[in-house]
Amino acid sequence: MSAERVLAALPEMAEALGETAIMLLITVPIAVLAAIPTGVLLWSSGPGGPSPSPRLHQVLNAVVNLVRSFPFLVLLIAMIPITRLIVGTSVGTLAVTVPLCVNAVAYLSRFVEQNLLQVDPGVIEAAQAMGASKLRTIWSVLLVEARPGLAGSITIMVVSFISYSAIAGLVGGGGIGDFAIRHGYYRYETGVMVVAVLVMIALVQLVQLVGNLTVRRLDKRL
Template sequence: MDLSVLNDALQNLSSMAPEIWQACQETLVMLGVGLATAIFIGGPLGILLYLSQPGQLFAHKVINGVLSWLVNLVRSFPFIILMVSLVPLTRLIVGSTIGPVAASVPLSFAAIPYFARLVEQTLREIPRGVVEAAEAMGASPMQIICKVLINEARAGLISSLTILTISFLSYTAVAGVVGGGGIGDLAIRYGYYRFETDIMVAMVLLLVVIVQVIQFIGNRLAARLDKR
C-alpha cells in the first residue's frame, strides 16, 4: 500500500475521532438497553418456559404452549421488519423513531424472546435429579429457581448472554441504517454513501475487535463459573 494513501486514511480517521466516539456511545446505549431488557424480562420468561414444560415444577400445557407461540412469533420477524412494525409503539414510548434510544425499543422486543429461548435451552441441560433432590429436601419453588436452577446453569447462562450480545451487536448496525445511529450508521453514511472506504474498513475492524473482546470476556467468565 502506498504510504501516502495510508497516511491520508489515518489523518481522516483522526479528524473523525469525535464522531467515532459518539457512534461507539450510541452503540453502547442500544446494546445496554436491549441486554438489560433481555436479562430482566427475557430471563424470567425463559425460566417460566422451562418450568411450565411437562414434568417440571409448574407444568402447564396451555401456558407453555401460549408462551412458546408468542416467543416463536416475535423471533420469526426479520429484525428490519420488526423495527418498521414497531414504529408507532416506538414513537409512543420515546416520542421519536430516530436515535439510539428509539432503536432500543425494537432491539428490546427482539432480545426478550431470543434470550428466553437461550435460557430455556440452558436450563434443559441441568440433570432432572438435581431438581428432584432439592424438592425432596423441602426447598421452596423460589429456592429451587434461585439456588438450584440458576446456580447450576450460571456458566451456560453467561455463554448464552455472550451469544446474545454478539448477535445484537450486528442488530445495532442494522438499526443504524434506519436512523438508530451507532457504528453501523457511521459505516453506511461515510463508507457507502460517501465512498470513504477507509471509514468502512475501520468500522468493520472496530466491530471485529469488540466481538473478540466480548467473546473473550464471556469465555473467561463461563469457565470460571463452570462447576464441572
C-alpha cells in the first residue's frame, strides 16, 4: 500500500520539485545581482576600505543585520503587505519569492563582504599603483580574486534556501519541503515523506557538487 501511495504521489512530488526550482531560479539571480554591489559597498565603506564612510557603513550594516536577524517564518508573515503590493498576491510560489529575495540579499551580502576582506590587499595595491581606477580595481581585480569564495558562498545560500521551501507552504508557496510536511505530518504517509526527503537530500548533494566543482575551477591555487 505504501509503494502504491508513493507511485500515486509522484506527479504531485514532481510539481512540488518544480515549485522549488522556480523559487530558486527567481531568488538566486536576484540575490546575486543585488548582494554583490551591497557587499562591495559594505567592504569599501568599512574601516580599511578604499572609500571609508562610517555613516553609510553603519546604515548598510544595520539593515543587513536586521534582515538576517528575522527568522524566515517571521519575515514571511511580516512582508505579506509588501508582497501583495509587489506581485499582487500574498499566496503562491511567486509570492514567497519576495521575502526569499529580501532574505537572500542580506544573507549573501554579508558573505560577499567577508569574501572581499579575504582578498590579499597587495593585489589591490598593485592594481592601483598601475593606475587602475577604483571601479576598475573592484571589477577586474577584487571580484576576480574573490570568485572562488563567492561561488562557495552562493552554494551555501542555495543549499540553505532549499530548506525554506518547507516554510513556503504557509502561504501556499509549495515546494518539495512543504510536500514532505503535508504528506508526512498531516497525512501520516511515511513512505511518501521518506521519498520526498531523499529527493531533497539528492537535490542538496547535486547543488553542493556543482558548487564544489565551480570553486575548484575558479581557484587558481587548486
